[in-house]
Amino acid sequence: MIPEIGHFSLILTLFVALAQGGFALAGAANGNARWIAFARPAARVQFLLIIISFASLAWAFVAKDFSVAYVAQNSHSQLPLFYRIAAVWGGHEGSLLLWMLMQTGWAYAVSVFSRQLPDAMVARVLGVLGLVAAGFLLFVLLTSNPFERLVPPPMEGLDLNPLLQDVGLIFHPPLLYMGYVGFSVVFAFAIAALLAGQLDATWARWSRPWGTAAWLFLTLGIALGSWWAYYELGWGGWWFWDPVENSSFIPWLVGTALIHSLAVTEKRGSFKSWTVLLAISTFSLSLLGAFLVRSGVLTSVHAFATDPRRGVFILLLFTVVVGSSLFLYALRAPKVGLGGRFDLVSRESLLLVNNVLMAVAAGSIILGTLYPLFIDALGLGKLSVGPPYFNAVFVPLMVPALLLMALGPIANWKSAKVGAMLKRLYVPAAVALGVGIATPIALGRWSPMVALGIALATWIATAVVIGIIERMRATRSGLLAQPRSWLGMHVAHLGIAVFVAGVALVMGYETEQDIRMAPGDTVTAGGYDLKFLGVRKTPGPNYVADMGDIEMSRDGKILRLLHPEKRTYTSSAMPMTEVAIDANGLRHVYVALGEPLADGAWSIRVYYKPFVDWIWGGCILMALGGLLAISDRRYRLKKRERRASSKLAEATS
Amino acid sequence: MNRFLWPLVGFIALVSFLAVGLTLRPSEVPSPLIDKPAPNFTLPQLASPEQTFSPEGMKGKVWLLNVWASWCYACLEEHPVIMDLAKTHAVPIVGLNYKDVRSEALAWLERHGDAYTLSVSDTQGRVGIDFGVYGVPETFVIDKAGVIRYKHIGAVTPSAVRDTLLPLIRELQQ
Amino acid sequence: MKRLWMALLCAVIAMPSWATASNSEKRMLDIAAELRCLVCQNESIAASRADLAVDLRQQIREQIQAGRSDAEIRAYMVQRYGDFVLYRPPFKATTLLLWLGPALLLLFGLIVLAVSLIRRKQRVMNALLSEEERERADALLQHTISTGKEP
Numbered sequence: 001m002i003p004e005i006g007h008f009s010l011i012l013t014l015f016v017a018l019a020q021g022g023f024a025l026a027g028a029a030n031g032n033a034r035w036i037a038f039a040r041p042a043a044r045v046q047f048l049l050i051i052i053s054f055a056s057l058a059w060a061f062v063a064k065d066f067s068v069a070y071v072a073q074n075s076h077s078q079l080p081l082f083y084r085i086a087a088v089w090g091g092h093e094g095s096l097l098l099w100m101l102m103q104t105g106w107a108y109a110v111s112v113f114s115r116q117l118p119d120a121m122v123a124r125v126l127g128v129l130g131l132v133a134a135g136f137l138l139f140v141l142l143t144s145n146p147f148e149r150l151v152p153p154p155m156e157g158l159d160l161n162p163l164l165q166d167v168g169l170i171f172h173p174p175l176l177y178m179g180y181v182g183f184s185v186v187f188a189f190a191i192a193a194l195l196a197g198q199l200d201a202t203w204a205r206w207s208r209p210w211g212t213a214a215w216l217f218l219t220l221g222i223a224l225g226s227w228w229a230y231y232e233l234g235w236g237g238w239w240f241w242d243p244v245e246n247s248s249f250i251p252w253l254v255g256t257a258l259i260h261s262l263a264v265t266e267k268r269g270s271f272k273s274w275t276v277l278l279a280i281s282t283f284s285l286s287l288l289g290a291f292l293v294r295s296g297v298l299t300s301v302h303a304f305a306t307d308p309r310r311g312v313f314i315l316l317l318f319t320v321v322v323g324s325s326l327f328l329y330a331l332r333a334p335k336v337g338l339g340g341r342f343d344l345v346s347r348e349s350l351l352l353v354n355n356v357l358m359a360v361a362a363g364s365i366i367l368g369t370l371y372p373l374f375i376d377a378l379g380l381g382k383l384s385v386g387p388p389y390f391n392a393v394f395v396p397l398m399v400p401a402l403l404l405m406a407l408g409p410i411a412n413w414k415s416a417k418v419g420a421m422l423k424r425l426y427v428p429a430a431v432a433l434g435v436g437i438a439t440p441i442a443l444g445r446w447s448p449m450v451a452l453g454i455a456l457a458t459w460i461a462t463a464v465v466i467g468i469i470e471r472m473r474a475t476r477s478g479l480l481a482q483p484r485s486w487l488g489m490h491v492a493h494l495g496i497a498v499f500v501a502g503v504a505l506v507m508g509y510e511t512e513q514d515i516r517m518a519p520g521d522t523v524t525a526g527g528y529d530l531k532f533l534g535v536r537k538t539p540g541p542n543y544v545a546d547m548g549d550i551e552m553s554r555d556g557k558i559l560r561l562l563h564p565e566k567r568t569y570t571s572s573a574m575p576m577t578e579v580a581i582d583a584n585g586l587r588h589v590y591v592a593l594g595e596p597l598a599d600g601a602w603s604i605r606v607y608y609k610p611f612v613d614w615i616w617g618g619c620i621l622m623a624l625g626g627l628l629a630i631s632d633r634r635y636r637l638k639k640r641e642r643r644a645s646s647k648l649a650e651a652t653s
Numbered sequence: 654m655n656r657f658l659w660p661l662v663g664f665i666a667l668v669s670f671l672a673v674g675l676t677l678r679p680s681e682v683p684s685p686l687i688d689k690p691a692p693n694f695t696l697p698q699l700a701s702p703e704q705t706f707s708p709e710g711m712k713g714k715v716w717l718l719n720v721w722a723s724w725c726y727a728c729l730e731e732h733p734v735i736m737d738l739a740k741t742h743a744v745p746i747v748g749l750n751y752k753d754v755r756s757e758a759l760a761w762l763e764r765h766g767d768a769y770t771l772s773v774s775d776t777q778g779r780v781g782i783d784f785g786v787y788g789v790p791e792t793f794v795i796d797k798a799g800v801i802r803y804k805h806i807g808a809v810t811p812s813a814v815r816d817t818l819l820p821l822i823r824e825l826q827q
Numbered sequence: 828m829k830r831l832w833m834a835l836l837c838a839v840i841a842m843p844s845w846a847t848a849s850n851s852e853k854r855m856l857d858i859a860a861e862l863r864c865l866v867c868q869n870e871s872i873a874a875s876r877a878d879l880a881v882d883l884r885q886q887i888r889e890q891i892q893a894g895r896s897d898a899e900i901r902a903y904m905v906q907r908y909g910d911f912v913l914y915r916p917p918f919k920a921t922t923l924l925l926w927l928g929p930a931l932l933l934l935f936g937l938i939v940l941a942v943s944l945i946r947r948k949q950r951v952m953n954a955l956l957s958e959e960e961r962e963r964a965d966a967l968l969q970h971t972i973s974t975g976k977e978p
Binding site: 233234235237240242243270299300301303341344349352353356357359360363364367368371375380381382383384385386387388389392393397512513514594595 | 852853856860861863867868869870871873874876909910911912913914915916921922924925926928929932933936937940944945947948952
């Protein structure tokens with residue numbers, strides 16, 4: 001019964017979404033106040049209906065209702081409760097329901113946090129969001145319905161893919177989708193502005209916090225995905241330039257360009273049509289990502305199980321949404337005004353160079369990801385494009401971007417003096433060069449890549465610290481008294497510095513050993529001694545594990561025991577590796593069981609990964625920077641201000 | 654042309670490629686050995702290991718090399734088709750028993766029938782690697798000069814036999 | 828002073844990477860990391876646990892013992908599995924666009940930026956000029972109205 005309620009709720013949502021789209025957009029076009037007023041309540045009703053739908057599916061999982069096909073495919077009677085709930089988004093159909101939850105959730109947020117915007121504008125934004133939601137709902141209802149029943153119901157489910165039975169599944173998709181879907185808000189603002197024929201700095205000011213919010217969620221989502229793959233897949237890699245990973249990274253790069261471009265448009269009213277194009281592109285790339293991941297056109301260990309019919313539908317959705325937006329753009333963008341002027345050297349132009357670099361990086365990754373498909377489609381054979389290509393192409397593009405990161409914040413708006421800027425950069429340059437050269441030498445092995453990476457990271461970090469100190473001195477106030485959006489920028493840039501340092505050090509100094517160990521054998525990694533004691537059988541809730549015991553010691557002192565496992569789940573024959581990691585913020589010692597060999601020996605992989613936590617730590621800092629930026633005072637309407645403005649409105653009416 | 658139309662133009666090109674992409678099969682790897690001489694090898698025969706076999710011995714004949722294993726489920730699926738093909742005596746079929754245990758392979762043939770002129774044991778899989786084998790089953794069509802003319806990836810189906818393999822075999826036998 | 832920095836920088840970049848004691852296992856893993864595991868859903872031969880990957884890693888080890896160079900080992904793989912097995916696409920006619928694309932894109936992007944910045948400067952200048960002219964016209968008009976006389 002409950003799954004049927006969920007199903008019905010989904011259908012209702014479709015109608016509300018279509019109505020919202022239709023009435024709100026038509027109302028805004030005709031100035032019909034009643035229709036315009038329909039937008040906010042409609043958005044809220046949609047969110048409520050999707051919550052009901054989502055809750056019904058969750059209930060089906062919790063209650064182990066295997067008569068629901070999706071539950072039977074992704075659950076098992078012995079699956080622990082928290083994984084049963086996370087399994088709601090463990091497969092294609094349920095993950096779309098999660099997407100819908102986010103889509104309606106963001107629209108709900110817009111309906112709540114938009115008091116200061118003109119109603120017609122809000123109606124247009126919500127109208128566009130409603131139409132996008134309707135598109136996805138059609139997709140779900142027509143090709144990917146999670147509520148389909150299985151008659152007769154099976155006695156047991158197929159179980160959630162063991163790779164997904166992990167805490168990563170609980171957080172990674174929700175955060176990632178918050179990001180992907182969040183960019184639909186800026187997209188909707190852009191379309192609304194184009195429809196209204198009104199594109200000015202105010203539009204940028206309204207869109208900016210939404211863009212930053214989406215960006216910070218996407219950052220966290222990607223970081224979590226990387227961390228999860230690192231310990232789950234068992235080969236110690238944190239980024240493989242896999243098509244699915246690229247699908248999330250491409251919108252992130254363009255999203256980064258977008259938030260920088262919004263800064264230019266807000267401050268100076270310039271480059272509006274470019275910013276609008278970026279706003280359209282970011283969400284379009286989210287949709288492209290969804291297509292690539294679910295259609296089967298690219299091979300990936302992370303891809304969903306696919307059905308060509310779904311691929312066709314998503315492609316259709318993608319074509320309609322993006323095609324119509326770009327058409328509208330071609331029609332309306334020429335009428336957009338010019339905005340303020342600025343010099344060839346100014347903060348605006350430096351931010352635009354950032355945009356070019358981000359856009360070219362995104363374009364290159366798209367090129368590399370889709371190239372095998374292009375070549376195959378043209379009948380020119382089969383190619384693989386993997387990490388060697390992407391690393392060769394991406395890293396050189398990022399070096400100038402990292403250099404600019406210290407320049408941008410100290411450049412004046414409108415017109416900047418090159419000489420004055422360079423003078424302020426002597427200290428960061430000197431410190432960077434010094435630390436960059438000293439670090440690999442201090443760590444025992446010279447490497448130009450490590451030197452470069454550390455130099456760039458130090459360059460940015462020093463510039464950030466100096467910038468903060470100078471401002472605190474100039475305003476004679478403390479750190480927390482500084483405007484949050486300005487602090488946010490610096491924290492985010494610092495996050496990038498930490499990230500770059502982590503990457504440079506890990507890639508420069510990591511070690512990997514894949515060896516045969518008999519009980520009693522010892523191997524050394526990163527200065528630690530790891531003694532293999534043996535493997536014993538241990539049961540789990542829905543699996544049986546071969547649990548290894550590895551004694552980790554240093555200089556003869558035993559530090560701890562590590563327990564890598566090889567699990568065989570009751571439901572699937574595929575054995576799963578559970579890695580054992582010892583982490584202390586400065587390095588990981590990472591051990592994975594391989595295959596059992598003769599006489600109780602096992603093949604074991606041992607990795608030493610210095611500073612690998614800085615990779616994800618840097619990403620968390622970036623997201624924190626974004627959070628600081630959106631909590632800036634100018635976005636918070638204090639009660640006093642609101643009361644004052646409404647009194648003023650009364651007095652003047 | 655309005656310069657703001659370029660994004661739309663680029664987009665249409667992209668979508669066209671993606672649409673074609675939906676019709677492709679990205680995980681099927683074509684063989685680079687087509688129209689190249691079959692790699693030479695000498696392997697013990699499965700039934701009588703003191704005797705060996707080498708592709709040299711098949712020169713002058715068109716023949717099939719079918720890669721199979723007792724642990725391979727799809728091989729079981731395609732075996733009836735191979736049996737039918739063998740019964741027509743259209744072409745000799747040599748089996749390459751890939752990474753298998755001899756006793757289990759012999760038992761499998763006992764149980765399901767032996768369609769092969771003979772099978773050879775590639776226990777280490779080295780010959781398989783030389784032929785670019787990456788999955789089981791796979792079937793190669795080799796001509797009179799010992800050149801590989803076609804590789805069928807996956808289980809051989811009746812339609813594949815009828816529409817691709819037999820016509821090619823007849824053509825090569827001219 | 829600048830030249831000294833440049834020289835120092837060049838020297839730093841040119842300093843040789845002091846190799847650790849040559850480790851054939853590491854060399855095997857480095858080669859295997861750039862080769863695709865054909866039975867996997869996008870994993871390298873170094874990372875994969877599939878049987879074929881284990882076999883191919885062993886093949887690479889033996890080839891290294893036999894003294895083959897990295898290029899020869901890669902050629903061995905390509906001969907059997909095609910270009911598809913290389914994660915670093917070879918530089919040939921069909922991959923020209925792939926390898927040159929990013930550089931061309933960057934060039935294109937920077938040129939478009941430069942051109943649009945210069946053009947915008949001119950356009951804004953033109954707009955301003957007519958604003959100035961309008962202000963002058965306004966001033967003349969005011970003068971005429973207030974004094975009743977032609978300038």
